[in-house]
Amino acid sequence: MSISTSLTIAIWLLAGNPETPLVTVPDPQAALRRETADQTSARHAKITRARDGTVILLHRGAWDYAPENTLSAIRAGFELGANGVELDFRRTKDGVIVLFHDDRLERLVDGVGSVEQSYYEELLLYTFHWLPAPVAKTERVPTLRDVLQLVRDQAGLLHLDIKKPGTDDELLAELRKADLVGHVVTYNDYNSEAFRRAAIPKLHFKGSLMGDGSDVQPSEAERLLERPGSMVILDDPRALLAVMGRPPVGILPKPMAPLATRPPPSCESLEAVLRGDSRQTPVRVAAVRLAIFAPGRFCELATELCQHPSPETRLAVAWNLGMIAKHRPELVSESARAALMRLLADRETGVRSEASVACGRAKIEAATPMVVELLTDRPEDLDRWTEDESRQQEKRAIIEARACYALALGLLGVKSPAVTEVLVDAVKHRAVHRDLMLFGLDGALAAWALGRLRAADSVDALSEALLRDDPALEQARSASGYQVDPASPSRWWDFNMHTFILPALAEIGSEKALGVLETALDPTKGLVHPYQRASGAEALLNARVADPVSNCARLLEHAAPEVHRSAVLTCLKRSDPRYRGLLESAAPWALPWWDAQHGPATP
Secondary structure (H helix, E strand, O other), rough: OOHHHHHHHHHHHHHOOOOOOOOOOOOOOOOOOOOOOOHHHHHHHHHHHHOOOOOEEOOOOOOOOOOOOOOOHHHHHHHHOEEEEEEEEEEEEOOOOOOOOOOOOOOOOOOOOOOOOOOOOOOOOOOOOOOOOOOHHHHOOOEEHHHHHHHHHHHHHHEEEEEOOHHHHHHHHHHHHOOHHHHEEEEHHHHHHHHHOOOOOOOOOEEEEEEOOOOOOOOHHHHHHEEEEEEEEEEEOOOHHOOOOOOOOOOOOOOOOOOOOOOOOOOHHHHHHHHHOOOOOOHHHHHOOOOOHOOHHHHHHHHOOOOOOOOHHHHHHHHHHHHHHHOOOOHHHHHHHHHHHHHHHHOOOHHHHHHHHHHHOOOOOOHHHHHHHHHHHOOOOOOOOOOOHHHHHHHHHHHHHHHHHHHHEEEEEEEEHHHHHHHHHHHHOOOOOOOOOOOHHHHHHHHHHHHEEEEEEEEHHHHHHHHOHHHHHHHHHHHHHHOOOOOOOHHHHHHHHHHHHHHHHHHHOHHHHHEEEEHHHOOOOOOOOOOHHHHHHHHOOOOOOOHHHHHHHHHHHOHHHHHHHHHHHHHOOOOOOOHHHHHHHHHHHHHHHHHHOOOOOOO
């Protein structure tokens, strides 16, 4: 933290603002640390050596150790021995460049929406999920400046994936300012006009070891290294590094401090915006800043602001009360909870949907019947294809609202026949939309909720959803312009549903649920995309089973290479010496890496 920021915080506290912020807010405009001439020279020399050798690029960082595209994942990748990272760049609603791969939030964090429609500080209040590592609970979506500082410190190479148009000029300018243009070894052809105009050269790929389990096969690494070219991109580098004779290392990822934090704002000016007395700041920005820096005061204002005439203000109140309940539940008073119940009955759909999630985060069980009623109200044409553009737009809002209701029921945690019934109905009649990112989103979150509730009586519906071949999927794929795997079964493109159903089955954990999950992993059945088999295997390996070691041993022998890979990486993560014993026959190359991480096993 800079001296000026510390002084600002001290003055803020002395002025009568003693509240502890909900989260740390990195300053996206923080200046990078200065290098000495010797440091710059040493970095350039290291970059030259790396470019002249075999470039090992980690896809989104080392996301077996920390959530993908985060500072901890990037640092873990460099510590393992990779000399470069492939990263995904997006811009928030207020123009901050951050790292995030997906078009939407749901797969990676505990929210509904997209990066482009989220303000920067809003993203900081989400939590990454589905990763057992403790760092997942504290890691946040990183800013460009913090990423550039880390890459410069490590003298790392960069593969840039710019997800949307209009970001490339600023990204190139930031790289030039940080003296990091020479670190760029490649960039995707789309959304990168500024880099092509500047004639930034690309190195050539040898190939990739991604998505098919090949990155834990030394024979595949040997084959790839014999190819012409300079670069290899892969998800896990350890088998490749073993083939290259690199020493194994053990790492313990921990959260990284940002370059600098944003100073606390003036609470009075933020309150003026929320009351409608000022337009100095967008309402949602004012709301999230007040919620972060003065959460107690925000809760006090909730009773007043939940009746504000502006729907945008009421929505912001609901969303931020939910985040305060998540991070600091003791601050949410009875009056604030009453405000959420009032917002749940709001006349605006967007306000109701955000209030439902907030009620879930606040564990207001009395909200359950109202949320069930909201999700029960399903339009008859929701699961039918339409070419009508205006109806597509209407459906977008309906789908996102229903996804919120399903998420809310999972967060509320009330298990009842009515809750299970409405969630199963959402799975069976999941939404159809021309945008594949919205296709089935409501049913996917309903599957997540059923898993969280461990609703064993929903397994048949989840199984049927995995088997479903819907012609509308082919229409949506065509409309969305996706040309990958043109010969693949249409059900593979129901990826929202599959992404959430597979871990839901593992969470339910009944013999029947695990049997369905095992069937989905069978490569001869072709039920899910190979990428989904990997995530399904991870879910099965983390399921609550009587003998997890035997479960892992069985999956090490699985016919699907993606499943075998997940089992190998699970063995490497777990410190029980029995997992080391499994590696002795299944993946002997990995034994030195297990020892480096956990210490040599004692006889």
